[in-house]
Amino acid sequence: MARVEASAVIRAPLDRVYALAKDVERFPQFMPDLESVAVLERRPGGTVTQWVGVVQGRKIRWVEEDEWDDARHVCVFRQRSGDFNRYEGTWTFEAVPDGTQSRLAVDFELDIPLAGALLSNLVKVLMRKNCENMLASLKGQLETPAS
Numbered sequence: 068m069a070r071v072e073a074s075a076v077i078r079a080p081l082d083r084v085y086a087l088a089k090d091v092e093r094f095p096q097f098m099p100d101l102e103s104v105a106v107l108e109r110r111p112g113g114t115v116t117q118w119v120g121v122v123q124g125r126k127i128r129w130v131e132e133d134e135w136d137d138a139r140h141v142c143v144f145r146q147r148s149g150d151f152n153r154y155e156g157t158w159t160f161e162a163v164p165d166g167t168q169s170r171l172a173v174d175f176e177l178d179i180p181l182a183g184a185l186l187s188n189l190v191k192v193l194m195r196k197n198c199e200n201m202l203a204s205l206k207g208q209l210e211t212p213a214s
Contacts, residue, residue, distance in 0.1 A: 068153060068176045069191045073198035078166040079209035085140050085160045087205060088169070091116055091133075098204045100197060102126065112136070115147065122193055129154060152176040169205065171198045 077084050087093070091114070095101040101120050108115040113134045120127045129149025135142050140161065146154035156173035177190055 068174055069194070070172065070174045071191060071195040071198055072170065072172045073195060073202055074168065074170040075199075075202040075206055076163060076165050076168050077202075077206045077209055081140060081160055081162040081167045083209060084167040084169060084205065085137075087208060088142065088158065088160065089135055094201075094204075097208050098201060100200055118149075120197070122197065127151075150177070169202055171202060173198060 091104050092106055094104050100122065101118070103117075103119045105117045106114055107117055107130065113132065115130065115132050117130050118128065127150050129151060130147045131144050131149075131154075132147050133142050133144045140159065142158040144156055144158070153174065153176040155175075156171065158172075159168075159170045161168045161170075173194060175194060
């Protein structure tokens, strides 16, 4: 299993950053690597969502369960089904003097037949880049002045 981490300080208040992060249905509007996100189930403290992402022209699909802890500003997520053998992680948000520190950690496993170490490393690089792009997209949404 591989682990990737990304972090960014977003110059916006914690409540605004956290609210946008929870609004996953909006992500495809400003995240180019996402084709769609559909909420399948809402319940107190969590959601079940269906995701379709695009990585180097290839569609990746999964159903994800998110548990949102509003008091701690943390999301714990895991794949219920989909293209990954394993996909889970945490997303944390913390108020800092410059705005909000957002950290994303993802543990994943993706079996690729006949994949050697080189291809496995490429998948890890792509996954890290995806996490960084996700945070950069949130940052862009929240730091860009409304026109």
